[in-house]
Amino acid sequence: MPMKENFLWGSATASYQCEGAWKEDGRIASNWDTYLHDNHYENGDVASDFYHHYKEDIAMMKKGGQNAYRFSFAWPRIVHEDGTINTKGLDFYHRIIDECHRNAIEPFVTLYHWDLPEYLEAKGGWLNRDTCDAYLKYAEICFREFNGEVKYWTTFNEPKWIVVSGYLVGNYPPAVQCAAKTVQAAYHMMLASAMAVKKFRELNIAGTIGIVHSYSPVNGVDNTSSTRAAMRYADNFMNNWVLDTAAKGEIPADLLDALKEKKICLSFMKEADLKLIQSQHVDFLGLNYYARALIKPYEGGETSLIVNNSGSKAKGCTTTRIKNWFEQVRDPNSEYTEWDTEIYPKGLYDGLLMANKRYHLPMYITENGVGMYEDVSAGIVKDDYRISFMNDHINALMNAMDDGADVRGYFAWSSFDLYSWKNGCEKRYGLVAVDFKDQNLKRFPKKSYMWYRSVIEKNGGNILRKSYK
Numbered sequence: 001m002p003m004k005e006n007f008l009w010g011s012a013t014a015s016y017q018c019e020g021a022w023k024e025d026g027r028i029a030s031n032w033d034t035y036l037h038d039n040h041y042e043n044g045d046v047a048s049d050f051y052h053h054y055k056e057d058i059a060m061m062k063k064g065g066q067n068a069y070r071f072s073f074a075w076p077r078i079v080h081e082d083g084t085i086n087t088k089g090l091d092f093y094h095r096i097i098d099e100c101h102r103n104a105i106e107p108f109v110t111l112y113h114w115d116l117p118e119y120l121e122a123k124g125g126w127l128n129r130d131t132c133d134a135y136l137k138y139a140e141i142c143f144r145e146f147n148g149e150v151k152y153w154t155t156f157n158e159p160k161w162i163v164v165s166g167y168l169v170g171n172y173p174p175a176v177q178c179a180a181k182t183v184q185a186a187y188h189m190m191l192a193s194a195m196a197v198k199k200f201r202e203l204n205i206a207g208t209i210g211i212v213h214s215y216s217p218v219n220g221v222d223n224t225s226s227t228r229a230a231m232r233y234a235d236n237f238m239n240n241w242v243l244d245t246a247a248k249g250e251i252p253a254d255l256l257d258a259l260k261e262k263k264i265c266l267s268f269m270k271e272a273d274l275k276l277i278q279s280q281h282v283d284f285l286g287l288n289y290y291a292r293a294l295i296k297p298y299e300g301g302e303t304s305l306i307v308n309n310s311g312s313k314a315k316g317c318t319t320t321r322i323k324n325w326f327e328q329v330r331d332p333n334s335e336y337t338e339w340d341t342e343i344y345p346k347g348l349y350d351g352l353l354m355a356n357k358r359y360h361l362p363m364y365i366t367e368n369g370v371g372m373y374e375d376v377s378a379g380i381v382k383d384d385y386r387i388s389f390m391n392d393h394i395n396a397l398m399n400a401m402d403d404g405a406d407v408r409g410y411f412a413w414s415s416f417d418l419y420s421w422k423n424g425c426e427k428r429y430g431l432v433a434v435d436f437k438d439q440n441l442k443r444f445p446k447k448s449y450m451w452y453r454s455v456i457e458k459n460g461g462n463i464l465r466k467s468y469k
């Protein structure tokens with residue numbers, strides 16, 4: 001069965017990864033600018049220069065049949081350290097939103113996709129409760145400014161990924177490796193999300209508000225009781241602290257117990273804030289799906305977390321082991337990308353059904369895509385692997401819808417090639433190629449862009465279907 005007429009077919013980007021113009025029109029430094037500059041890593045100073053190419057990029061979405069565009073606002077463009085509002089930053093997002101509307105594209109806005117103003121990072125970032133208040137002010141500015149122009153809002157992109165990377169793995173700013181700080185930052189981010197939801201309701205903002213989660217549905221290597229216990233730890237670590245908290249106002253009680261067992265002090269969780277979290281629930285879930293997590297018990301060894309940000313040079317190095325909790329393992333029957341991401345569409349089907357059963361909320365696939373090395377200098381990129389990846393994942397979500405999941409949209413990651421955080425620009429996800437070596441950052445559609453257009457035209461009717469039953 002094809003999708004309903006109002007299904008959102010779109011693609012997604014994030015401010016730091018595509019905008020460039022890092023010092024233009026009053027934008028101030030973000031934590032990423034400082035971290036990448038100070039460490040001499042590849043940075044997003046220019047990225048895809050969406051700041052100057054947005055008309056062309058949105059026109060390309062339109063020509064590709066897309067009816068929605070997920071993007072984020074950059075907080076460092078909007079609020080300065082002394083609290084003043086940078087109207088030039090707001091103007092930029094008005095231009096984007098107007099351009100979307102002119103092209104009959106629904107803007108789907110993320111308030112925070114990881115670019116924290118550096119002045120807040122310098123004061124402790126997400127370890128500091130004051131950052132929640134600063135976020136609330138920023139969110140309120142955006143709600144008031146764009147009320148009526150944006151119908152779909154999300155508070156945060158992927159709290160799990162950014163917090164674990166920034167405070168436990170240490171490969172993202174602020175590059176800390178500390179379990180206690182991870183828990184504190186995680187808690188503050190979820191609190192800030194709930195505070196924004198409350199404000200959204202109080203101000204009676206038109207539309208709907210959700211959160212975006214990096215969804216790793218959990219499978220076990222077998223069905224023994226020790227594996228099932230490990231799966232619960234993994235599910236709490238990977239998913240539940242974001243989804244249960246945002247959707248039901250419940251921080252998993254067994255997770256809190258397990259943290260206390262690890263001697264992590266939770267005194268920063270204050271009664272009034274916990275009440276606020278309990279009372280504020282999102283309207284929908286945005287789920288970013290790249291892969292599931294295959295889990296087995298892990299007893300005896302130390303915690304070890306390694307993320308492959310070097311592609312083929314480091315293939316196979318990825319490690320996720322949490323002392324006494326669980327270990328993530330590879331499936332010998334699966335294919336993995338050069339960055340160690342498993343290709344496993346069935347995980348999306350399973351995950352959607354699990355989330356549907358647990359939360360009973362509308363869901364959007366807010367990111368799905370595959371990162372590859374691609375030669376964009378030799379004419380059209382014939383990315384058949386991306387077509388097959390997207391076909392199989394859209395098939396998975398259609399199967400989940402057939403079995404009752406309430407899925408209302410799909411966003412390909414990414415609209416065009418962009419800066420892939422610590423992986424730099426060589427890891428490409430775009431439907432549209434960007435030649436980063438070309439002075440004008442020339443864009444041209446890949447084969448997958450054309451294919452996606454035909455899928456949208458037929459409202460999913462030409463997806464090659466296969467059943468998992």
Ligand code: BGP
Pocket residue numbers: 014017157158161214288367371413419420421423427
């Ligand atoms: C998600 C992020 C995106 C994006 C994507 C691909 O976690 O929301 O910002 O980058 O994953 O990840 P990466 O670029 O690290 O390959």
